[in-house]
Amino acid sequence: MAIISIANLLASYKSPESKDMWERICKSIGSQMENLPTLEGMRKIVTLSYNHLHYYLKGCIMYLSIFPEDYIITKKRLLKRWIAEGLVAEIRGLTLMEAAEAYYNELLSRNMIARADDPKWTVETCQVHDMVLEVMVSKSLEANFVSLVGGSYEGMSYGSIRRLSIHGGEVVSEGSRSNKIATSHGRKNDIQVMNMEHVRSLSMFGPEDNMKMLDRLGELRLLRVLDLE
Known part of the structure; x- marks a missing residue:
């Protein structure tokens, strides 16, 4: 995957002036894979691809x-x-x-x-x-772009919520990748105590959570996207 990502990134710079960019990316890749020749190195490469979008x-x-x-x-x-x-x-x-x-x-x-x-x-x-997905979840949580609830994200803490996604289901194991992401961003609130007044987008993927949220639809006065799966 890392090879394909970098190949596509380099292919996006096609002009004669792109040589300097190719060299900068090459140096960056070399240092990343030399220092982090594991999944962390791949994560850095995905992040590099994202940064050049x-x-x-x-x-x-x-x-x-x-x-x-x-x-x-x-x-x-x-x-x-x-x-x-x-x-x-x-x-x-x-x-x-x-x-x-x-x-x-x-x-x-x-x-x-x-x-x-x-x-x-x-x-x-x-x-x-x-x-x-792991990199995008981290980026989204850092930017408060998306708020995730349920499953491996059960109980996470958020400030102003604009895009709310409820995954539902049981909390996954402590050692899972997504659980580590959630834990690193704090685990305090739950859906029943969240402030919903700024929610503009609501997505629900866990049917068992529908009733909890549907009871609060009257609070979502700014809602413009509703996806009940």
């Missing part, structure tokens, strides 16, 4: 942290959500859906997302590699 793609790829690990996302659903969240800018000559598809294709070409090969789906779907 266009600004308008960073929000779109961070948005994937809303979905649970190994989750299969339909392309059309994702593009509509990007648009509803205001993450897609108007491009002359293109509809918003066409612009969103251009974003989607660029993230595919950079291997930040991947097509999901599942024969049961009759529409195009995609997934996020576990390592990419």
Whole structure:
């Protein structure tokens, strides 16, 4: 995965002036893999790929942290959500859906997302590699871009919540990757005591949590995206 990510990153710099950028990336990769020749090194490479994305793609790829690990996302659903969240800018000559598809294709070409090969789906779907998702969750939590509740994120503490994603299900083992991310960001509040007045986006992936949240829908006066799975 690291090789593919770096290859796609380098391929995005095609002009004659890109030589300096190639050399800077090469030096960065060398130091990362020499000092961290493990999963941490791969994590640094994914972060490097993220840092070199266009600004308008960073929000779109961070948005994937809303979905649970190994989750299969339909392309059309994702593009509509990007648009509803205001993450897609108007491009002359293109509809918003066409612009969103251009974003989607660029993230595919950079291997930040991947097509999901599942024969049961009759529409195009995609997934996020576990390592990419881990980095995006960390980035999202640091920027307060997404607030995650349930599963491995049960009881995390948040300030102002704008995008709330409820994963539901049982808390995963203490040694799991996502549990370590959650623990590093604090574990204090739960859904019943959260301040919901600033929530603009609500996604629920755990049916058992629906009633808890539906009882509070009247508080979500700024809501613009509601996805009940």
